[in-house]
Amino acid sequence: MSMNSVGRPTRAEGDAVAGFASLTGARGLLQDEALIFERNGWGKTGVDLETPSRSSSDLGDLVRSAPIGLPGLSEPEAMRHYVRLSQKNHAIDLALYPLGSCTMKHNPRLNEKVARLPGFADLHPMAPVSTVQGALALMDRLAHWLKTLTGMPAVALSPKAGAHGELCGLLTIKAAHEAKGQGHRRLVLVPTSAHGTNPATAAFVGYNVAEIAQTEDGRVDLADLEAKLTDDVAAIMVTNPNTCGLFERDIIEIARLTHAVGAYFYCDGANFNAIVGRVRPGDLGVDAMHINLHKTFSTPHGGGGPGAGPVVLSEALAPYAPTPWVVSGEDGFRLVEETEAEAADSFGRMVAFHGQMGMFTRAYAYMASHGSDGLRQVAEDAVLNANYIKARLSGAMTAAFPDGPCMHEALFDDRWLEGTGVTTLDFAKAMIDEGFHPMTMYFPLVVHGAMLIEPTETESRQELDRFCDALLALAQAAKAGDADRFKGAPYLAPLRRLDETLAARKPRLAWRPEPTTVAPAPIAAE
Helix, strand or coil, X not given: CCECCCCCECECCCECCCCECCCCXXXXXXXXXXXXXXXXXXXXXXXXXXXXXXXXXXCHHHCCCCCCCCCCCCHHHHHHHHHHHHHCCCCCCCCCCCECCCCCCCCCHHHHHHHCCCCCCCCCCCCCHHHCHHHHHHXXXXXXXXXXXXXXXXXXXXXXXXXXXXXXXXXXXXXXXHHCCCCCCCEEEEECCCCCHHHHHHHHHCCEEEEECECCCCCECHHHHHHHCCCCEEEEEEECCCCCCCCCCCXXXXXXXXXXXXXXXXXXXXXXXXXXXXXXXXXXCCCEEECCHHHHCCCCCCCCCCCXXXXXXXXXXXXXXXXXXXXEECCEEEEECCCCHHHCXXXXXXXXXXXXXXXXXXXXXXXXXXXXXHHHHHHHHHHHHHHHHHHHXXXXXXXXXXCCCCCCCEEECCHHHCCCCCCHHHHHHHHHHCCCCCCEECCCCCCCCCEEECCCCCCCHHHHHHHHHHHHHHHHHHHCCCHHHHHCCCCCCCECCCCHHHHHHCCCCCCCCXXXXXXXXXXXXX
């Protein structure tokens, strides 16, 4: 039995509900699997390397003198280890992934095929421009689609993620203010329901941050916004649709009030999936907006790996965009990389090269395969699916904002759990036993015990019904007083519930071998 840092068992203990435990730790065909460092066979390797005829090291006395400490596995052992780990992980290829504000949707395999085409997959960022005309043409076409879909005249492709895009937008805004002699503007206004990256990015750029209040129906409080829009404000950062899953009805008035005091309107584009093809942010008065290609245009979802968060810019901000960008001329495509001539007002370069080509190819493949009508249907189906879930669950769970439809995500609070002894966390853990990844919990913070569900457009009605049936059954069990079912959940997962608070405060970040105990020698019989 493996123990976590707070002394509770994390390995599965068989079927706790049925009272059965296997002898091996396996659960039927789902094999038990130890950490790779806990496996035996330290002297083995799945690769045979020839012994060099002479030493070619130039490390001198820096050559390793002790074993590196890596486990030794044969090829089938290594393969089985990672296959078994993959079976313990939830994935969009397995079932619905209902994380709100994350748009965890299916990534078409066509995108992957295109990203692996020769000329894209093996492209080097320092290759001569004359040899990468196809790649630059793709970047140009992607930029055209992004500008067309948003109604904005310029786009910076180089930001690597949503938060990086926020940084790009605010640096562009800062450069625009300073160019106009408005460098004294040091305040950014952010709604209380905003993604946490918004105020964090503003603070990173050097701005002070003030909150905008929220109305009872989950939208920006116009009166509070207007009262705080002073000559010190550099920008507002508003997500639309917002993090409560609602469209900001007063968005045009928000933009008008912002521009009236000389500030810029930054829109967090994390939820663009709900309005792509239906609404152009540029028509709403937006000056800058990042677009998460992994959310709206179906490229792999970050995870610390290569990502992309292009930023579209209004005419007022376009001259201050970061380099590089692609332009076309009589001799084909080229990159504007220096802050001179047409880029003289640019705030400079954000990344070493030009952005993430793998994400560009995947996003462009998604756009081209859907077309303008298909992208419009993406938004329509995403909103339809979320409202279907809201309608099916509202009889058993309390919608945080029951009046009117939601956008692409349905938000519930924990009022319906009062008196049951079950918390939002308990309910979410019980979902794992039913084969579903939990929804986003306790976010946005303005809703107590929040449960934020985003089905995306890729789920069928049958899959939505399967998901809703499971949640309705769990809700019925909670209201019936079966709190024990929830407090110990998950029972059937490969690993059991952690004490997450203590694990976060005292994490074990590195594996250490257990102390070796030597068994006493047997006593010989006389």
